[in-house]
Amino acid sequence: MPATRNIQVLSLVATSLAALSVPATVLGAEALYVAGFGGSTQKAFEEQIIPGFEARTGAKVTYVPGNSTDTLAKLIAQKSKEDVSIAMLDDGQMSQAVEQNLCMPLPAFPMLNDIYPKARMSGGKAVGFGFYATGLGYNKGVFAKNGWATPTSWNDLGDPKYKGKVSIAPISSYGMMALVMIARANGGNEEKIEPGFEAMAKKVSPNVLAWEASPATMAQMFQTGEAALIVWGNTRVQPVVDQGAPVAFVYPKEGAVLGMVTACVINGGPKPKLAQRFLEEVLSPAAQVQLAKWAALGPTNSKAKLEPDVARNVVYGPDQVGALVPLDWSVINLKRPDWTKRWNREVER
Incomplete structure (x- = not known):
């Protein structure tokens, strides 16, 4: 960053x-x-x-x-x-x-x-x-109960069927990676972030149960299925797997973040x-x-x-x-203050 x-x-x-x-x-x-x-x-x-x-x-x-x-x-x-x-x-x-x-x-x-x-x-x-890889984590028990297929894309975070079941950390953490990768999944990138903000504000944000910064709280929500679809690193998901929870990590088709x-x-x-x-x-x-x-x-x-x-x-x-997928942190860091203000105004509100 x-x-x-x-x-x-x-x-x-x-x-x-x-x-x-x-x-x-x-x-x-x-x-x-x-x-x-x-x-x-x-x-x-x-x-x-x-x-x-x-x-x-x-x-x-x-x-x-x-x-x-x-x-x-x-x-x-x-x-x-x-x-x-x-x-x-x-x-x-x-x-x-x-x-x-x-x-x-x-x-x-x-x-x-x-x-x-x-x-x-x-x-x-x-x-x-x-x-480590940053991608999607999902609770297999909740997905099976609802008949949902395994998530495959960053755009799945905006699928209306997951309303109230998505959790993402703020833009100071995994939220930034989600923003950039959703921009990329919709024709944008670090230099062209508008598709990311549009999708995050209009599709993803309505699905979000919590913008959770605490790894311990995220792990608990994920383990219980309160949050069934999350943006997280494989190093965070694995300890939850090791505890016996029915969760898994997914490398999205557009790529997981390096x-x-x-x-x-x-x-x-x-x-x-x-x-x-x-x-x-x-x-x-x-x-x-x-x-x-x-x-x-x-x-x-x-x-x-x-x-x-x-x-x-x-x-x-x-x-x-x-x-x-490596991110261009030199671009992100330059634009981070403006993006953070916009995120707080349009996305995490």
Whole structure:
């Protein structure tokens, strides 16, 4: 997700900035402060990746979870006095971080040659460490009960039969991807967004039960069938499947959005060399396997080898990676403020 004038969330920073403050006891000679994702990704790092890194380096890694929008806002607010050494963000927000000069150039380590080209972000300052696909999730129980066929298109979100059964996150999250992909499904694109707004306002919005920002609430609504058709990532749908719910992820015929969780070494942050070592650890085949197993993130390192029972639940291999649709975040970020105002006025009202 030109100069980024679109960080409107900064007005919220004053109340939450303390969450990114590092205690004095952490700022020792070998301390590393990592701002990352919560949920299964946090668990994978804290239980599978960080302990080995600490044992090999003698470092103390403090992992503080948060969503990408809030983390980005806090990093911007702390610019030039950063406590963070490594930041992990969704690709849209990471593109904004790079535009804000928050990231150092990537170190020239050989492992980068093994990273899929789609995971190397433009500018050479950030890199994807996990792929995911954004598409449609549906509750198979509700669909079977109503005699509905499996959804196949982004335009299905606007089918009147799903009135009151659709849930989408706001435009600051999955809503943006839905807007762009519905525009593409109707002859538009990032440069020509009008078909997306027209379909979202006139067809999709009347079907929406909730513009749900909370992953936990979305998961509950999805699991119970209160929300039977949603826009979500495969990494979000899979844990609900693992809990035994009758849900599934769909790659729409127009394509699922290429999603990445990304990382960069923070410009001006403490311990940059140690941070670079941590980034190498995250991109290693061993760590990539753990992220696939525990967080359903598809490997961005082409040398990572997954067992079949893991591979079938993630984006894996050159064919699947190549099939995902990348979004033009440079265009989206430039137009985000205007689109957000229009969304709030016409779509999520």
